[in-house]
Amino acid sequence: MPKAKITREMIVDAAFEVARAEGIENVNARTVAEKLNCSTQPVMYHFTTIEELKRAVYQKTDEFHTEYLMNIENPEEIMLGIGLNYIRFAIREPNLFRLLFQSGYAVENNLLEMIDSPELAPVLEMMSGAMETSVEQTKEVFVTIALFAHGYASIIANNSLEYDEKTVAKDLERAYNGAMLVLREEENEKTLRKE
Amino acid sequence: MPKAKITREMIVDAAFEVARAEGIENVNARTVAEKLNCSTQPVMYHFTTIEELKRAVYQKTDEFHTEYLMNIENPEEIMLGIGLNYIRFAIREPNLFRLLFQSGYAVENNLLEMIDSPELAPVLEMMSGAMETSVEQTKEVFVTIALFAHGYASIIANNSLEYDEKTVAKDLERAYNGAMLVLREEENEKTLRKE
DNA sequence: TAAGTTATATAACGCTTGTTATATAATTTG
């Protein structure tokens, strides 16, 4: 047999770039083939359906996103850092953001359910340490920040507008402060009730 | 000339129902015609392009949404009420939510820019009165709540999951309390600096 | 009531996209 010029990985990479630049809706046998300078055959040879290819692109995008989020400077402010990266991602990669959260490829990438997943546990531990809060409290603050950041990011990704990073950071910090203040208030109420 | 059996309004209504039940991506000459029990001709006769029809559907959806939001019980809690309706809408009408905020038909339906629009001014006035805050403060809280609610709603509309209304209300209230606490804290800081 | 106008039905064309059929050329292996 001849050795393959076009590998499965090359196809996924090409499709990923199409999705990144033009959106997942423009990923098809012909656009991907064009990016690879080949015919549509290699695409349909390595993947039985285009759907299968798109799922692979989703997978790759998901990993790309996770790595993107974790690339923070200050580990003391890990939650704010991740939140900011979340919004940054929507600014810089709106098409990938939409693929991840609006295209129907997400199976269970649900912020509200993922909070108890084992992958998130170590991150929550780190946050818990940096914030001096219990893991339960950390979860509550995290969900609040995540929903706020997701709202911000969704609007940006769907309106392709420029946003000042400073403004975003300030807004996020306010939301964070608010969530922390609610925590403290609830703690006060608890101790008051005990007295 | 024969009197029209099919009016422009009937076409928009039919297309709206298709968008509502199956998503705007399933609105086309044939699906709308089928809903009206007619051929595709009336559709293309009253609208020069399908794009034009879809824009009309977007318009109708936008009005539907605005009315939906404003249907609140307790005017004392107008901001929370609107926020809750915003999320409710995403739960009950996920396809319409996606049309409004994720389909590219929104021209300037941008929460972050609409805050200074004249249509919102009277609503902000009412909130300002109920919350005992200045209009500027009200805007700040409103943006926070709006982003939070939008994040919540986006996740729900894209994952078609059932959510407990009580939980949603509680989460929203926490976000609201947080935003109000931040306001109070900032006021304290200001008066401290004056002393 | 006849003529003119126009709303609708039926068909069809062109384009895009998923998928498949056939042919060809590049390797491997006996």
Added chain:
DNA sequence: CAAATTATATAACAAGCGTTATATAACTTA
């Protein structure tokens, strides 16, 4: 080196959708 295998190219088909062409039937009005 011949034979078998298989990756790729070329071409084509089918389905879906926007749009258009043609014919017909239903009003209006002169």
